[in-house]
Amino acid sequence: MQSPRKITVLLKGYPRLSETFIAQELLGLEKAGFELELVAMRRPTDKKRHPVHDEIRAPVHYLPEYLHEEPLRVLKALVKTCRLPGFGTMLKQFCKDLPRDFSRNRFRRLGQAMVLVAEWPGKAEWLHAHFIHTPASVAFYASLLGGLRWSVSAHAKDIWTSKDWDLADKLAHVDWAVTCTRAGYDQLSALAKDRRAGDRKVVHLSYHGLDLQRFPHFDGPRSMRDGSDPQNPVRLLSVGRAVKKKGYDVLLRALASLPDDMAWTFTHIGGGDELAPLKALASQLGIADRITWKGAMDQRDVLAHYRDSDVFALACRITADGDRDGLPNVLVEAASQGLMAVSTTVSGISELFVDGENGLLVAPDDPTVLANALQRAISDPALRIGLGRAAEEKVRRDFDYQNSIRDLTTLFNMSARQSR
Template structure:
């Protein structure tokens, strides 16, 4: 008989939900008892814990602490992937369980022999019901977890008295949530291990296998009840929420140690920066509490994505004169800093307002995108608060000669890099630029985090050839996107092929590009779509056959980083024609997932476009290769996990370092402490008066 586990609304094999058949065989009967009449008491509880824990482990990696590990039955499960996990079993000394297998560490039930912030995840299966004061243990787990670390746990609800006299509680989900929140955890998720049918099956199994009776009687009732037991197990539906009158077998859950990151951005949202929104959503998915501060006004766009932000955008442009007057003390300190670092004085008030937000929301680390005004404000906020900051640099902020009226971009970049805890960029091309700029001095600070694709939104699309081959280009109508050379190449293709070009995006060059299309005699074969939402871009990609982007270096030095539009096209299965520019060759494998030509080479670009226009088979082959490359190497959840680990490492290192920084202005540090305490007093008074 196949082994079945119930899931909400449907039934699935344990092998599909957890591990391969060989891996299951190696785990032994403790983790997964056989689905037989003899195991009616154990099968449901053990298999449901295995399913839940296996799903949890697939999402995380690093050092895993097994609290109350007993005989360490889950050690083998964790170490199935030694490249991902380090296992530590922890328990109090108990000869009853530890004759054959001793834990890696003993503890006294009060203080774990581990440093603060030293483990990535903790698991506590069927533990808390044995702890007289559960919050003491939960607080110790909280202490040793790194910021952003996850706790996985299970507790029984329907189970006989056991391990007497140390069987203390049967928890409801509401009591569990209260204990966890009191212990400092947030982002708490609780789910039932089984619903009504599983509960009845559990009681039948316990009665048949554990009620005192003769062996003959036990064998008889077990065989008679087992078919009904099987039907109950296979038909169980786990409840999606806990309601009045609901019956459950037990509770599984996860809880996070806060990792509060504040993104300081020039604007959010803006049409051309979906990659930042996607990154924030992915960080939320991996357990990071992301706050966003927008220095300038937000634009009406990407409402479908912004609706998933767990924290509202704090827009400094909305702050009234009264609210700005409240930060005078921070403002004067910020003025001293802009003078010290020769930064635009106008950024002082934004830094003071952002610093107030960071203090009041207990932010642990600051991050900015683009090494321009936003990064300079992040630097100032870091100095005002003593909180570390990092920055992701892209393209115009690195290469463009004139940013915000300056004439020496290298000085700005060096200042931001010097004071950042980490400096992140999106390609090897950019990394090489920074290494040259600093003579390799920032090698220990420099990291590469790629733009990533949300594979749940962008799937490979099966395309059938039609009469007209649709070329699609997505990007702002600015010089570095090379639309002039694209139009000239398209003119050559249109002379011999039935084709149409759709250009998505808006920008200052629109009028001149429309005029050029008319001048080239291709106006009837070119559609300027304008700026659209991310969902409309996806629809455009579904209708297209080939993606084209003629990126180049602008007269002002502006270049691409690694165009997100090319990644999105690849994920949907579009072959790509582009240029050997900046980080694009790291994304497109030439001749495999697309064609690359030299910048401003319209003839070469036309030849590549024509090759794809004439061959549906080549389009399909290159599109499939591009989809596989991007799916494997540019998965947004993988990149978010890397970024989370960087943030965590910065915070842990900062917290362990000696208090204060030798270069920090001690008067500003003192001011920050006083200001934070005044804010707390002010908020207490407000709550009291309310």
């Protein structure tokens, strides 16, 4: 096996509370012997950090988020890169893309790519982008400009809200791509097959999983609450950003339709632009007094809530613009603690759960069927415990993040051998 080389990892923003799976992967790659340089397109906005962020040693560099905010930096990059052999090739690709996406965003990615190449960190020999939409656009232009080989990790929104032509062009030039759900793998493989000559495999499937040392088995007892005691209500939990694809409005309507005499409380952990409308909806539905909105929390506090709750609920949906989750990491986290989940059949969720075997799954955007599943879970503690145990067994067997690190190590080392 070749010695790992230094890798520049391009991120949309860093650090981010909602992207623990990326931070976990970065730390895993460092432990596997890779030297990393992190480059982010946005500075952090979260007020808290997960412990894993403090364990990552890689330095972090920030590109200009908006070109007009750092004009001299962008101008210096243009002067330096316009003399590179790849400048014309990059400009040709940009002129091909611009009529299909005439936007400020397209110009911004071009400028960021020039800055990335002009300020290329250290002696990194490889570029890896997280997300196949805007970060991969910057990586694509930078690869053409600087003659860099590159790879990409695709996840969820970045796949489903991107145009096919955009994904296909990137897949025709990238060395390899990896994604974390079968649905995403099938979508990208079809596009790569259409545009990539030869039989070399471009797209790879690798579930990112969990660092199970951070989520050890919970030995404590699960409660036998069944919703019949107002003094001891069943505790429902959800963790996720308050955005449309999470379906929290559907979940609130489902909760409001539960029997009036059923005792439950609901706790939400996470930030998001939809928090204010959701709180207003809860008041309108008459259930605000049963709900606690915790806001963003770090991983240690979230773990304590998994262990103290009875049911995990997440009503994922596909939005009008095609946005959707892949396999939300919070579902894997909850399952690792034996906490039974009620969720939907969207995207990769069905790759973790089988309805009635290790969780309860319903169709998305249907408050009635979701309420029926929640009522079943609330009233049957034995069912909760059994399904939760089965879910934990699957996570500990199939969703250890070390599997993903091994997959990535193989891919990076394969690239190293091919370049020598």
